[in-house]
Amino acid sequence: MIIKVDRxxxxxxxxxxxxxxxxxxxxxxxxxxxxxxxxxxxxxxxENAFEKDFWITLNDFKLRSIIQEETKDIKTILYAKAFFxxxxxxxxxxx
Amino acid sequence: xxxxxxxNFTRLSNSEVLVNELGDMIIAPNGTVDAVxxxxxxxxxxxxxxxxxxxxxxxxxxxxxxVYALRLRTKKCFLDxxxxxxxxxxxxxxxxxxxxxxxxxxxxxxxNCSMSKETxxxxxxxxxxxxxxxxxVEFQGGEPSLMLDLIHYAITEIEKVNETEKxxxxxxxxxxxxxxxxxxxxxxxxxxxxxxxxxxxxxWLHNKNRGRTDSYQRVVANINKARAVLGFDRVSALQTTSExxxxxxxxxxxxxxxxxxxxxxIRALNPYGxxxxxxxxxxxxxxxxxxxxxxxxxxxxxxKQGVFFVEEFAVIVLRKILTPFTTGFVDLQxxxxxxxxxxxxxxxxxxxxxxxxxxxxxxxxxxFRLGKATDDYEKIVCGDTAKQCAKVWANECIAGCSxxxxxxxxxxxxxxxxxxxxxxxxxxxxSLLCKKNKAIIEYIISMIIDRGDEVLPIFRSxxx
Numbered sequence: 071m072i073i074k075v076d077r078x079x080x081x082x083x084x085x086x087x088x089x090x091x092x093x094x095x096x097x098x099x100x101x102x103x104x105x106x107x108x109x110x111x112x113x114x115x116x117e118n119a120f121e122k123d124f125w126i127t128l129n130d131f132k133l134r135s136i137i138q139e140e141t142k143d144i145k146t147i148l149y150a151k152a153f154f155x156x157x158x159x160x161x162x163x164x165x
Numbered sequence: 166x167x168x169x170x171x172x173n174f175t176r177l178s179n180s181e182v183l184v185n186e187l188g189d190m191i192i193a194p195n196g197t198v199d200a201v202x203x204x205x206x207x208x209x210x211x212x213x214x215x216x217x218x219x220x221x222x223x224x225x226x227x228x229x230x231x232v233y234a235l236r237l238r239t240k241k242c243f244l245d246x247x248x249x250x251x252x253x254x255x256x257x258x259x260x261x262x263x264x265x266x267x268x269x270x271x272x273x274x275x276x277n278c279s280m281s282k283e284t285x286x287x288x289x290x291x292x293x294x295x296x297x298x299x300x301x302v303e304f305q306g307g308e309p310s311l312m313l314d315l316i317h318y319a320i321t322e323i324e325k326v327n328e329t330e331k332x333x334x335x336x337x338x339x340x341x342x343x344x345x346x347x348x349x350x351x352x353x354x355x356x357x358x359x360x361x362x363x364x365x366x367x368x369w370l371h372n373k374n375r376g377r378t379d380s381y382q383r384v385v386a387n388i389n390k391a392r393a394v395l396g397f398d399r400v401s402a403l404q405t406t407s408e409x410x411x412x413x414x415x416x417x418x419x420x421x422x423x424x425x426x427x428x429x430x431i432r433a434l435n436p437y438g439x440x441x442x443x444x445x446x447x448x449x450x451x452x453x454x455x456x457x458x459x460x461x462x463x464x465x466x467x468x469k470q471g472v473f474f475v476e477e478f479a480v481i482v483l484r485k486i487l488t489p490f491t492t493g494f495v496d497l498q499x500x501x502x503x504x505x506x507x508x509x510x511x512x513x514x515x516x517x518x519x520x521x522x523x524x525x526x527x528x529x530x531x532x533f534r535l536g537k538a539t540d541d542y543e544k545i546v547c548g549d550t551a552k553q554c555a556k557v558w559a560n561e562c563i564a565g566c567s568x569x570x571x572x573x574x575x576x577x578x579x580x581x582x583x584x585x586x587x588x589x590x591x592x593x594x595x596s597l598l599c600k601k602n603k604a605i606i607e608y609i610i611s612m613i614i615d616r617g618d619e620v621l622p623i624f625r626s627x628x629x
Contacts, residue, residue, distance in 0.1 A: 087568055094594030126176075134173060134568060136202050141171040144227070148171070148186070151234035153241075 175570035262376030269527035288510035294542035430477035437524035565593025
């Protein structure tokens with residue numbers, strides 16, 4: 071079975087994460103073809119069910135990537151605020 | 166107009182389950198995440214819930230950013246004091262022959278497999294190097310009750326050092342309760358030692374697993390004896406689900422209720438020692454998951470009938486989901502419990518990263534040996550082995566976990582990855598630990614989604 075994925079919509083990271091979880095069960099080949107990527111998957115029993123799951127999984131990773139991109143700065147600030155050790159003594163260099 | 170805060174999501178029971186960095190969970194209809202991400206969420210009750218629970222915020226900077234940061238730190242507060250659980254493996258000698266023994270126990274009369282006083286001295290010295298104000302000293306084996314003199318020596322020495330150290334020390338004796346002598350119970354009473362024991366299920370099942378016809382009878386008699394001397398709640402029990410026991414969830418729960426326990430900690434077998442010879446781990450894991458689900462359903466039914474009875478693994482998960490707090494359970498931590506929360510002082514004079522690490526060592530695999538008990542503390546907790554572990558011990562940073570919506574409720578386990586998959590990093594799609602943890606956490610969340618009115622009052626009563 072071959073599924074064509076539009077690389078202008080789905081990043082390499084999204085596709086890789088999707089395939090990571092599928093690779094336990096299937097042998098998968100990725101072939102770059104311009105703005106598209108052809109994903110070849112062998113030995114699928116129920117192709118319709120597989121394709122439906124594939125797109126749900128891929129779209130979920132796309133949603134997660136949007137969240138990660140939009141929140142990466144605030145996440146850095148939150149972790150810095152949470153784990154900054156304010157008990158470190160700083161030397162006043164102005165004197 | 167609103168902005169997003171970091172969160173993840175998964176799909177369960179025909180709903181979307183949104184989880185933020187704090188472990189706060191919101192159950193929402195399908196299509197919610199898409200609307201949130203595309204900034205098209207209408208200003209309704211769900212919108213207000215998402216604002217109130219730190220999923221989205223209005224304005225340029227989240228108004229409660231300091232509260233969020235404080236809560237984030239609280240969720241990782243198990244790191245504040247560093248190692249608090251110190252396991253002393255006193256001996257490999259044992260007086261039972263459990264079919265699933267994970268600790269490579271030896272016969273009762275075996276030689277050269279018990280801790281010397283010199284190793285105990287060095288281990289105690291090392292333990293007190295830990296900055297933790299609270300120290301839990303856990304005596305393990307083999308069967309540690311066979312080492313009464315060494316337990317007495319250890320407690321005496323620890324108390325002596327603690328006169329100046331002033332730590333809060335808790336003692337736990339992990340015993341099979343097969344032979345609790347009066348002398349041992351007297352020692353336990355004097356020093357408030359908790360007894361942690363194990364019953365596998367009904368009498369016939371327990372005896373079959375333990376390789377003795379009289380095991381159940383003696384263990385139950387000794388549990389009652391210990392309760393009488395130490396106090397009823399000073400004796401707790403962990404259950405281990407053997408290959409045979411996996412067929413008897415209801416009978417196992419009934420046994421614990423009948424023995425007067427108010428809780429059970431349902432545990433799967435780990436692939437160490439004799440247990441590693443299990444024929445089919447994949448099949449066992451699937452059967453264990455079904456065992457767990459049936460047992461948890463049955464426990465909920467018991468509670469509905471007025472019997473207060475708790476499943477401890479579920480409590481750990483529920484505490485992470487329903488409260489702002491975390492737990493001290495080392496198997497569901499990120500960064501992992503190894504070294505950060507637990508150190509193991511083995512009878513062989515070496516220090517290991519976890520209980521499982523010393524079990525690997527019995528198979529001549531010393532990957533997680535941190536050093537000798539006589540080594541400097543810094544070499545043990547900041548040495549090369551610790552540094553290797555540190556690269557892969559946070560599930561926020563490893564493939565398969567970092568994108569998992571349930572990672573806040575789960576943990577990283579480099580030792581299990583190594584022992585079952587050959588490397589510390591691991592491969593989540595075929596990891597049976599991932600499969601088991603995910604299945605159980607998802608089941609608990611599904612119960613909340615599908616039967617919230619029925620199960621939430623019970624689950625909340627378990628957290629009081």
